[in-house]
Amino acid sequence: MKHITYQTHKRHKAYVSLFGTTQLHLRNPYIIAWWSAAFPGFGHLLLSKNITGLLLFIWEVYTNIHANINVAMVYSFTGRLEEARSILDTRWALLYIPVYLFAVWDSYRTTIDINKVYVLAEHQNEPFDIFKMGALEVHYLDKRSPLVAVMWSILMPGSGQLYIHRIIIGFFSLIWVVVFFYQSQFLPAIHFLFLGDIPSSTSVLNIEWLLFLPSIYGFSAYDAYVNTIENNKLYDREQADFLSQNYQQYRFSLKQRL
Template sequence: MKNNVSPRRTRAYISAFTTTQIHLRNPWVVTFFAFSFPGFGNLLLHRYAKAFTLISWEVFINTHAKVNLGILYSMTGHFAKAKEVLDPRWLIIYVGIYMYSIWDGYRSTMDINKQFLLADHENAKLTPSVMSAWDINFLDKKAPFVALAWSLLVPGLGHLYIHHMITGFFLFGWTIAIMYFSHIPEAINLSMIGDFAGAKAAVDMQWLLYLPSILCFVFYDAYVSTVESNKLFELEQVQHLKQQYQSPQFQMPI
């Protein structure tokens, strides 16, 4: 491929705010996260507009339909309470979007995997850094377990560590909102002074049950995104060294 020809497909786009990247993914993993929380499948694939819309819709419709409470009561054997709290007007609307999110996560992964194979074959040159008035983003080696540790402290911070600013701030904002509405800080404070009954009474389970899916997602995505960003850094280094220091007549050994 000549340098003056624009690549038809590229495996990454680096901006001042994030690094959007495609790589091979297991479609069943993406489907699982779409099943656990609509929109997370698209967020794994860096399809931000669709992901943010579906995630926001999930929180809105789930809260109105009381799906989380229905799941909680059903799993604890209180089926009459589950039937009582569920709002069928919102629940019917919820089901269609939920099924679409799962289907779209699987379908999109299969399509993007094909795009990655074509981009990998084309091997378009990567841009190692981008600078703007807002921020600086550059390919660099990061420690996956550091991203995991920051995600454990507060969801979203691990993504900020690897400069996935769009995902990081979105997850951080939603996590703070969910913790506030579920009264988790209040419950922690009551637990620390020994008032466990008060802590249990203070927690809003409808909001609290969003957190397990969010925590599982941020742990997985922060770790995998760091590993894949490191691969991108190594690939750019290889491209640079081959272009600058390897003779075009060099024959690779078989």
């Protein structure tokens, strides 16, 4: 007679690696979907689905530039509708729309699924490593200041992620913000503005690339702020579990508030 063994699948709340801390926590699906609508890829990056997020991000930039969507938006907002219609490349715009809608839908669906997995992981409460050291990097779980993370993100997108050790997102944000600065001629425009030469400051700007900057600034600040808070919560919970398992008397019972 065969014995049937049931395998219990372990669900960890977090994973600490040399490239950062990846964790599960409850998220609002509408907020994640909104970030995907603001810039495809951002919603997935907030969910730590880095490969999908980076692919959608690159697709957004490449297709947007070829379809002249940002320029058409500027013309539309300023009432120049005929120029917006003439400059929009429908060959690329029709390719842009399906992927854009997929990014919003998939980020919303994935958020709901991850929230369900988080509930199971919270119930199992499996332990995880909080310290990683290798030849290239050292990473450990500790508490950081959310305001400091936001401050660095405002000064330079990606710096806030490096502060909380989100290496992949931080490196990616730094590279792309340099590309946006260079292509949009934003820094030369600021230079002319400081000199009082306003006509040169406005004429040198490349609006097509400039419109990418607000999105990456907002995402970098929001991502750094939210992940700093969630990392701090994870640190407090891990410390509480460690103290209760190693120093709390077995007869003592304390109900934890989640």
